[in-house]
Amino acid sequence: MTRQFGLAFILGSVLALAGCASSLTGETYSREEARTPQIVRTGVVESVRPVKLEGTKTIIGPAAGAVIGGVAGSGVGGGRGSAIAAVVGALAGGMAGAAAEEGITRTQGVEITVREDDGSMRAYVQEASPDVTFNTGDRVRVQSINGRSRVVK
Structure with a gap:
């Protein structure tokens, strides 16, 4: 149950950060642009x-994906197989996280x-x-x- 909570927390954090992306409309100004x-x-x-x-391409998406993939992969098998699965899961999760971040913020x-x-x-x-x-x-x-x-x- 703890692992599922951790995965949900990380995924929620990625989605929340994606929602904080700055707007590029003609009506939106950055704080630095105000009074200039x-x-x-x-x-x-x-x-x-x-x-x-x-969409944006920051470290947030790949990092969150790598953590989620690594945690999920570590639950597969035992011993050396678990470590290999964690590495493979982290790599795949990192790539998936990068793609998800770019897609969400497009x-x-x-x-x-x-x-x-x-x-x-x-x-x-x-x-x-x-x-x-x-x-x-x-x-x-x-x-x-x-x-x-x-x-x-």
């Missing part, structure tokens, strides 16, 4: 297309191509927001800060 001057340009949306934003994005008022055309990619949609012909602002830009209506 931004360069604002205006323009018109030329095109919009959906894209996928890959999001839907949008590529917005804007013809700015100075005549330049640029494409911006940001996380799609259910509250804000962009259409061809929309008048938008492009806000840039610390080398990062966002498109807002």
Whole structure:
């Protein structure tokens, strides 16, 4: 029973940390961006297309998967067989944990191509927001800060 509790705790921790991933929508600012001057340009949306934003790839997923796989593998067999199963379980769990983390944190994005008022055309990619949609012909602002830009209506 203790082993099952430990596995559930670790899996819950991974899922909770995945939920803490920062948002990349046009409406979300990091703490560092707050109260920092931004360069604002205006323009018109030329095109919009959906894209996928890959998920995060940190050490959390593989580490949690390795622990879970190692604990599960150690329960197989006895003696030397148990140790080998623990190593194999840890390796397989690490790979599965990495894939799970990337999959859980993958999001839907949008590529917005804007013809700015100075005549330049640029494409911006940001996380799609259910509250804000962009259409061809929309008048938008492009806000840039610390080398990062966002498109807002």
